[in-house]
Amino acid sequence: MTLRTLLGGAALALVAGAAHADPALIFDLGGKFDKSFNEAAYTGAARWAEETGGTYRELEMQSEAQREQALRRLAQSGSNPIVMTGFAFSDVLTQVAPDFPDTKFVIIDSVVEGPNIRSVVFSEQEGSYLAGIMAAMASKSDTLGFIGGMDIPLIRKFGCGYAQGVLATKPDAKVLVSWTGSTPAAWNDPVRGGELTRAQISQGADVIYAAAGGTGIGILQTAADENILSIGVDSNQNHLHPGQVLTSMVKRVDNAVFDAFTQGDAVEPGTVVLGLADGGVSVAVDEANQALVTPEMTAAVEAATAQIASGEVSVHDYMSDDTCPVPGF
Amino acid sequence: MDYATLLQLLDSTVRLATPLLLACLAGLFSERAGVFDIGLEGKMLIAAMTSGAVAAISGSVWIGLAAGIGASLVWALMHGIASITFRGNQLISGVALNFLASGITVLVAQAAFGQGGRTPPLSGDARFGAITLPFAEALREVPVIGPLYFEVISGHPLLVYVAALAVPVTWWVLFRTRFGLRLRAVGENPAAVDTAGISVVRLRFAAVLIAGVLCGIAGAYMATALQAGFGREMTAGRGYIALAALIFAKWKPWAALYATLLFGFFQALALRPDVVTRVTTLDIPVPALEALPYVLTVLVLAGFVGRAIPPRAGGEPYVKER
Numbered sequence: 291m292t293l294r295t296l297l298g299g300a301a302l303a304l305v306a307g308a309a310h311a312d313p314a315l316i317f318d319l320g321g322k323f324d325k326s327f328n329e330a331a332y333t334g335a336a337r338w339a340e341e342t343g344g345t346y347r348e349l350e351m352q353s354e355a356q357r358e359q360a361l362r363r364l365a366q367s368g369s370n371p372i373v374m375t376g377f378a379f380s381d382v383l384t385q386v387a388p389d390f391p392d393t394k395f396v397i398i399d400s401v402v403e404g405p406n407i408r409s410v411v412f413s414e415q416e417g418s419y420l421a422g423i424m425a426a427m428a429s430k431s432d433t434l435g436f437i438g439g440m441d442i443p444l445i446r447k448f449g450c451g452y453a454q455g456v457l458a459t460k461p462d463a464k465v466l467v468s469w470t471g472s473t474p475a476a477w478n479d480p481v482r483g484g485e486l487t488r489a490q491i492s493q494g495a496d497v498i499y500a501a502a503g504g505t506g507i508g509i510l511q512t513a514a515d516e517n518i519l520s521i522g523v524d525s526n527q528n529h530l531h532p533g534q535v536l537t538s539m540v541k542r543v544d545n546a547v548f549d550a551f552t553q554g555d556a557v558e559p560g561t562v563v564l565g566l567a568d569g570g571v572s573v574a575v576d577e578a579n580q581a582l583v584t585p586e587m588t589a590a591v592e593a594a595t596a597q598i599a600s601g602e603v604s605v606h607d608y609m610s611d612d613t614c615p616v617p618g619f
Numbered sequence: 620m621d622y623a624t625l626l627q628l629l630d631s632t633v634r635l636a637t638p639l640l641l642a643c644l645a646g647l648f649s650e651r652a653g654v655f656d657i658g659l660e661g662k663m664l665i666a667a668m669t670s671g672a673v674a675a676i677s678g679s680v681w682i683g684l685a686a687g688i689g690a691s692l693v694w695a696l697m698h699g700i701a702s703i704t705f706r707g708n709q710l711i712s713g714v715a716l717n718f719l720a721s722g723i724t725v726l727v728a729q730a731a732f733g734q735g736g737r738t739p740p741l742s743g744d745a746r747f748g749a750i751t752l753p754f755a756e757a758l759r760e761v762p763v764i765g766p767l768y769f770e771v772i773s774g775h776p777l778l779v780y781v782a783a784l785a786v787p788v789t790w791w792v793l794f795r796t797r798f799g800l801r802l803r804a805v806g807e808n809p810a811a812v813d814t815a816g817i818s819v820v821r822l823r824f825a826a827v828l829i830a831g832v833l834c835g836i837a838g839a840y841m842a843t844a845l846q847a848g849f850g851r852e853m854t855a856g857r858g859y860i861a862l863a864a865l866i867f868a869k870w871k872p873w874a875a876l877y878a879t880l881l882f883g884f885f886q887a888l889a890l891r892p893d894v895v896t897r898v899t900t901l902d903i904p905v906p907a908l909e910a911l912p913y914v915l916t917v918l919v920l921a922g923f924v925g926r927a928i929p930p931r932a933g934g935e936p937y938v939k940e941r
Contacts (some may be wrong), residue, residue: 323735468890472906479855480846482890486633490889492627504737504850511740511847529742 313551314347316360318376322350322562324522326503327543328441331375331398338551339448346551357382365390370555371408373547375399377444383407385501394557396550398543399444401561409561410546414444415451416598417539417571418499419605420591421521422455424573425497427587428519428536432463435495437486437509440476440503441469443609448523448539450614451605457616458603459590466490467618470505480508487512487520497521497536519582528578536582539575545569567599622763624894626770626778628887633771634845636883638854639662641837642861643868643875644789651793651870652826653806656695657713658698660858663721665834666691666838668724671738671849672731674745680843683745685844688835694720695831703823709849710800717858725851738842738849747776747844778836783876785833790872802826809937819937832901834858863916869927882912893919 295461307616315335317328335346346440347369349360361382364372370393374383377400387404388393401409425434434456438445453465468486470476483505491513494546498513499521507530513520514531522528522538546564550557566571573591575583597603610612642659649656669690674683694716701712725736732739755773758765793799802820804812809819837857842849864882868874888895889908896902919927 320828321729321735323729323733329735469908475852475855478852480850480853481635481841482855484846485635485887486629486890488625492624493893507737507740507848508846508851515847515929587935 292542298346298618299418311368311555312344313372313554314349314364314372315547316364316372316379317348317350318374318378319351319354322348326353327541328398330525330541330543331373331547335373335551337544338548342552344551348591354378358386360388361395363387365393370394371550371553371557373550374376375543378499394524394555394559396546396557398546404559406559408550410558410559411561411563412541412543412552412570413563413565413605413607414448414539414541414571415454415605415607416539416566417573418448418451418501419458419500419598420566420573420594421537421539421592422452422457423459423594424537425452425499425519425521426456426459426463427495427584428582429460429463429496431496432460433466433494433496434463435466435468435487435488435490435498437468437470437483437498437500437502437505439470440474441472441503443612445501446614446619447608449499450608450616450619452499453614453616453619454605455594464494465616465618466493466495470502477503478507479505480511483508484512489515491516491518492507499523499539501539522574526574528574528576531584532578533581535579537579540572540574541604542557555575565598566595622766624891626766628884628891628894629767629771630774631887631890632880632883633775633779634883635886637775637779637877638841638857639861639864639879639882640782640836640876641785641833641840642858643864643879644785644872645833645837646862646865647789647868647870647872647875648793648802648826648833649830650865650933651806651821651930652802653809653930653935653937654698654702654823655709655713655934656698656827656828657710657862658694658716658720658831658858659830659861660854660856661713662691662694662831662834663715663838663841663854663858664717664720664724664852665694666835666850667842667853668728668738670835670839670840671741671842672728674741674843675739675848678743678745680745680747682743683761683843684836684839689841691835692828692831694744695827695834699824699827702936703820703827705780706938709934709936721852724849728849728851730934736851736886741843741847745843746847747778747840749774750777750780776840778840778844780838781836786872786876789875793872798825803930805937806932809932809935813937823937830904860912863912866929867912867916867919869919870930881915885909885911 296346322332373396376399380400380402383402396408399408436449456463487509497519500509501523510520514534519536521536524541526540527538528535646656666687670683670687673686674680698712701707702709728738729736752773755769759769805822813819864878868878892905
């Protein structure tokens with residue numbers, strides 16, 4: 291390729307870029323580098339920028355009061371589509387979206403109705419079900435633990451799916467359920483998470499699933515200290531304690547952002563549910579946990595994935611009716 | 620409830636009560652000298668972050684502990700300058716320092732390590748390990764006392780024993796030394812102390828700085844012993860529970876030990892709702908258990924369990940001449 295065609299190509303790309311509005315991404319209060327939910331969104335946006343050479347705008351929320359202002363500012367400046375992470379944006383989006391009918395909005399982890407809104411939610415119960423299968427197979431005591439952060443329906447959805455996976459594999463197994471608290475402080479209390487882990491260990495648990503945000507760091511740490519297995523959540527947390535984290539229930543927020551950015555202003559409104567079938571949720575296997583995952587586990591997970599995809603097995607979604615077939619939730 | 624479960628509960632109680640006890644004694648020194656300290660929380664938080672960060676960089680938990688105490692001392696000094704030197708409102712200064720700690724810990728940790736406001740996980744020498752006390756293994760088989768000694772008393776990080784030791788030391792300093800007498804006097808009637816030719820300002824600064832050291836140990840305990848690194852807001856309101864314990868203990872060192880152990884026991888109990896349900900055969904919601912320390916404190920304040928009288932000059936900046 292000569293220099294001239296290279297330059298020409300670049301110029302063409304610039305023109306093409308200018309014809310479309312740049313997409314925008316708004317991170318929630320957790321911040322861009324939270325090693326979890328928001329960081330996954332950032333990863334997706336960064337991947338899009340790298341692959342397409344496009345540019346995007348981003349904003350980090352610093353306080354609750356900024357939400358509406360941030361949305362309006364981005365919409366007025368012509369960003370399209372505007373992607374936001376977190377259910378906390380639902381109320382604001384309901385008010386702002388009708389004022390900008392030509393702008394497309396994408397909200398992750400919540401459902402908001404509107405002709406120009408796409409809502410992306412994940413089937414966390416399916417990923418947690420697979421995590422439950424692996425936990426049950428790894429357990430020697432047949433007592434499994436689940437530690438949730440703040441006691442809200444979304445986290446019960448994780449726990450309920452997990453318990454279903456455990457009981458589907460070992461019907462006589464026991465699932466211990468603990469909650470860190472009932473206020474948002476529950477997301478950031480690793481000390482309490484560690485104590486809850488010890489409490490569950492003393493009741494016989496030898497695999498514990500942590501769905502508790504920053505508190506989970508304490509749960510994984512204590513589990514590693516006490517030589518039992520743990521399961522991470524949202525992002526791949528296997529590397530935090532190599533050989534001691536059984537797996538992580540990964541939510542592919544990055545894919546949701548990547549897709550929205552790729553489709554640009556042609557984003558289809560409506561509700562999108564990302565589950566196992568389309569890779570929206572999965573259990574992570576990498577070099578950090580390879581030694582823990584037996585071929586039987588891999589086979590069981592693959593079988594369950596196929597059964598869920600074909601509809602043979604349906605994992606109950608706690609949020610659909612606020613109940614769980616497994617007692618304790 | 621069987622004996623083994625009780626021992627597990629007590630073991631958890633000791634771990635959870637330790638930061639409360641250290642913070643409570645810190646508040647005791649400060650408030651006995653007439654300086655209200657609502658900033659225990661912030662001091663613990665900045666100490667937790669600094670000790671976690673420095674231990675991660677240096678690889679030595681001792682350097683981490685020293686740095687944590689140093690950071691807490693800076694906070695104590697700011698509180699002292701604002702409320703003693705400039706006679707500002709002690710409560711407002713404390714609240715402001717809490718906010719400052721809450722924000723700056725995340726900011727610094729994020730700038731230094733880029734891990735979402737956390738410090739890197741610590742291991743090996745960068746962390747306080749559990750200490751097995753002498754004869755713990757040998758006495759383990761002795762009925763009743765053996766398991767109690769092995770499970771509950773032995774096997775904690777060094778700082779737990781430091782906290783336990785701080786109780787008799789505090790009692791001795793406050794009630795058996797000249798410094799302690801003056802410190803208590805300055806909280807009751809600073810004018811009298813001043814008339815005797817002793818500097819009120821210097822005594823109060825000493826008390827506030829002692830509080831800084833104790834909060835520093837409490838923060839370092841959380842980040843380098845209980846957990847392996849700092850996470851944002853990891854103190855989770857323990858500074859306020861310690862204040863409640865201080866009122867419950869009526870500003871006395873031994874009572875502070877019992878109050879914090881009681882509050883720690885409630886916290887441990889809230890982690891085991893299954894035990895509570897089994898023993899009481901009632902289904903008590905977990906939030907109700909968590910609220911118990913506060914309910915008790917309100918009862919004490921309302922005068923139901925004996926009156927709690929704070930030091931008389933507490934909260935008042937000392938002005939020499941009117």
